[in-house]
Amino acid sequence: MDREDQRRYFVVGSVFMEIVTPLFRQKLVNDYTTKGLGSIQAFINSQTVIHTLFHLRHRNSHCCQDQVHCYNSPALPVNYSQWDLLYTGNPVPGPHNCHCKFTANQIQLDDLDITLASLILLNCCNLGLQEENVVRKLRQYKNDYLSHNTKGQITETEYNTLCTDLESFILQLDPSKEDDLIRIKQRTLDQPLCDKYFTCILDLHKN
Secondary structure (H helix, E strand, C coil): CCHHHHHHHHHHHHHHHHHHHHHHHHHHHHHHHHCCCCCHHHHHHCHHHHHHHHHCCCCCCCCCCCHHHCCCCCCCCCCHHHHHHHEEECCCCCCCCCHHHEEECCCCHHHCCHHHHHHHHHHHCCCCHHHHHHHHHHHHHHHHHHHCCCCCCCCHHHHHHHHHHHHHHHHHHCHHHHHHHHHHHCCCCCHHHHHHHHHHHCCCCCC
16 A cells, blocks of 8 residues: 555545534534524424434425425435434324434534534535535545545545645635644644544445
């Protein structure tokens, strides 16, 4: 394995783990606090959010509390493990499948990885057009260069263009992150931390 290619992977992984993920979580906090909610649990337990996420996990369901806004998503971006992290089923009578049968778990912001945080941001939060585009781009770049990268390496050619884009996207969300980006780009390979990030980020089944 080329050590410099691995270092580049480590740098990009560090950017996503140490800058992008906290930024996404903070965007969630900003959104739910403006709605008068005091925690991520209260946010995901609100009817609008649980209803939206329910239909991103379940098809052909008509919710008893809000049938007007029920829909069938062409894809089911919320996977089983994400749904189980967020919600627990309740023994509600009746044969229908509805979001009223679920209650939010006692989760913390740190429980949300970048994939789940971005999914909630894009579907349940009030983002500006530019913010939404940046979140989508960062999510896609994470998939393209990290989540589907079983080698744990990034070539110099890919890295040079990738870093330019990442810096532009991140600074659009938070201009104060420039020093953090410079610090991470200059770091040497930390093998144990690289292995940890590789385990956290690599997931062939995430979108």
